Amino acid sequence: MSNPLREGLEAGRVVPPCTVVIFGAGGDLTRRKLMPALYNLAVSRALPGGFAVVGISRGEKSDDAFREEMHEAVGTFSRKKPIDPGIWTDFAPGLFFQAGAFGEAETYAKLKERLETIESSRGTKGNRLFYLAVPPSEVRGIVEGLRGAGLVEKHTSISELPFTRIIAEKPFGHDRASAAALNGLLGEVFGERQVFRIDHYLGKETVQNLLVFRFANSLFEPLWNREHVDHVQITVAEDIGVEGRGRFYEQTGALRDIVQNHALQLLCLTAMEPPISLHADAVRDEKVKVLRSLRPLGPRTIRSSVVRGQYTGGFVRGDEVPAYRQEPDVAGESSTETFVAMRVFVDSWRWGGVPFYVRAGKRLNRRATEVAIHFKRVPHAIFPVPDGGISPNVLTMRIQPDEQIALRFTTKEPGQNTVLRDVAMDFRYGSTFGSNTPEAYERLLLDAMRGDATLFTRADEAEQQWAFVEPILAAWQENPTPPPMYDAGSWGPEASHELLAADGRRWRKP
Amino acid sequence: MSGPRIAALLGRLEGELRTLRDGEKFSNKSRISAGNLVFVCTARSIANRYISVVDEMAQRFPSRAFFVAVEGAPTGSRSSADSSTRLDLLGEGAAVRILSAQQLEAQDDEGPRSMMGLAGDSAPLPSMENAADARMSVDVDGRVYAIETDADGLSDRVDIRGPRAFARHLASAVDALVLPELPVILVWVGTARADDGVFQAFNDDTKRVITDSAYAGLDSLLSIFQWTQEADTRPRLSDLAWVRLGPWQELTARFFDDDRSPLLDVLDRIEISHAAADVGFQPPDCALFTAWIANRLGATLERDSFGYIAPQKNGRRFPITVTPVPRPKGVAPGTLASVRFLAKSNEFTAQIKRDLGTGRGDQTADADLLHWHIADGVTVLEQTIRLHSNKVSYWLDRTVRRPDEEPLFVAVLKTLLAMDAAQDRAQESLRG
């Protein structure tokens, strides 16, 4: 029965009441991202009236001790600081903790009981959002535990109430087979519409803005094709190293950690056709089409189109930093790649023959994530210009460190002579709309509560992403020679520059 | 006479605006703006204090802001003590800093939120020979300030001040300085009437006008609304009192979520209370809230001695009582204090009660606490919620980011107009 008083109220605020259950509440993700995001949602009054969080991990502690820990975490990592005591006083009583090991049935039986009590005291109406902030090894145990305790009901529609949804963190599998197995497991217990696979890049404002920019302006879309675009460069560069996560990184590497998910998502949003609507499936259908049209990489193309690298010691932002192999928990002879660059083709009517150059790595010169569209040169030069002619226009969508759109174009310098000059016009997102740009996790948590999966990865999408990178992983495995080295603080190995030089192009310096 | 002087002033302001962003201090600031905000203030008593609201708004919303102080009372206007108390309070106990231009300049080096006064000498104009009122101070003056936005951008503020008789000149000066291509949003500070020449002078080319009926009163709101509806070319209307009702509406809607909406067909009574106001002042919060409920239930509204009656389509007529409660110090007269819904022969009660004055601007940036409570004879649900921010700039910012026209708001104002029209007709027929 619909509520007539709801009609016409400010949109976007109808978040159903719910309990968020965080598995892995003692972990880093909860401290750094999840709890600060939930708190900031409380600050902006975006949380529903009936709301609670139940944190689960090993080690007994009281609800109050958990609230105290979370207070400290939010104080350190929140976007809005300092903590507003008034808001915290309202927010904290909704936080609960339960100790338990994920492999034990007892954990879920206790959880079920606890949830029922909390649901009646907090008015959360039986809606449950399970957040898996745990290492991939724990996922199976949790999903089976939830099923065993009867905590999940399989739904086929997003509007069934009370809802049960699950958010899965990256990494989503380590190859296609494991991703498919994970999808299979989730699919036994949950309907696809109940599953939200996070790629937090999609929660970032500029990434969403890529869609708005392309499909809400009539200026750019006519140019967004092989007629006008010379090539596209996608960069996901970090200046940090493995930051104590050597063991994890040894098994992961840059291709799995960044390229398979984040970089391919950026590529999809850049290359996709206009979706018919913003509905989750309309957008994801188009992204999957791009993934399917990526030209498959065979052994020979991998040799000529994919470059890997590993950093040696060097200088980053004025500090001397160790080589990857000297990081804790990293093998002395490790051949794990900390850098990948590749040339990719989207075999479609729109993009036929336009190379997409993608690179990602750690300990690079600076932190920068961006998509740069390089347009073609003017066909005929009427202006006398030295050094190689007029530079082509470049449109850059910058995602990190700050969200920004820049357009490079050529103008005349004021004066008696015609002297051409390249200028960059910047549109800094934050400065234009105020600093209240939410963190990716805020948007994504809210979307999951609302049941909007547009910014989450669908099952087939995750598998397609693996399908594309898998031949590269296989080729590297067959050829265990260590990757070429690059100095920390540089822009990657020489081979990466040669990859573009072979096509008569150069990497941008973001 | 005044023409060349205004032209000289404009020339200076244009020059200052051009060079405002030069120099090292602001060279790295983003230069993108999202609109023109024109604040027109006709009440001297609050002009100085409103400047800080303008600046906070310009910090949140990269824009060119104009602060136009029109001096001198409109002929025949009602400037009762009551309306000035309301104006003094500026919102839900808003924290308004009083900053003069000199103080702003003195803040020059106070870090990112500092504002820089770049004004040269002010250019007072000689007396206007044919000024309507000889007592009026007849100088027109202008100044330009840079305001850093919250996120590394730069807004600017142009202050223009002059007598009422010069309103058209002032409006045309603003016109000359607005950023092209971007919408002009007029924020009317204080009472306004659609037939006031000053109001019309500033509404030549505006996309949107924002009023605050909590201060200007319901009559003012309805008169402006009618005027905006007369032609498509007129600006669209938003009202801060309406936007501030948002959380109340949300919490009220929550009473009837899930399976409880059938209760709306069997309401016995609604009770509304507000902070006491002077006799004759119709609290717009109560009227807007009441009209919203009536509109959503498909009912009409009739005025009654105790408040209103809402005849529903199903033939039921439930009363909506409106009663004043004592007004704590620092709370604006007419502020909504509680709403209570009774249904099923009073078995069901749902109530929102506000702790009036707990969110006073001199103590906190949060607005008052609300207690939300629902009881249906079996279960009781309760919650305590804070009513967002108590800053005027916060609500202005939210208003600006909402659509130019809200169908629901239009429908609610129409409900109120229909009630008045029906009442007029009834009186007419009594007399006839």
Ligand SMILES: NC(=O)c1ccc[n+]([C@@H]2O[C@H](COP(=O)([O-])OP(=O)(O)OC[C@H]3O[C@@H](n4cnc5c(N)ncnc54)[C@H](OP(=O)(O)O)[C@@H]3O)[C@@H](O)[C@H]2O)c1
């Ligand atoms: N950290 C980030 O910023 C980040 C960013 C993106 C994605 N992710 C992903 O998010 C997931 C979680 O990351 P994280 O950094 O938060 O990991 P973490 O710091 O290792 O935390 C894992 C949590 O799970 C708990 N846990 C693990 N096994 C358990 C078991 N068998 N029974 C009960 N509790 C168990 C741990 O409890 P104990 O404390 O008792 O060990 C800990 O609270 C990973 O998949 C990661 O890839 C993390």
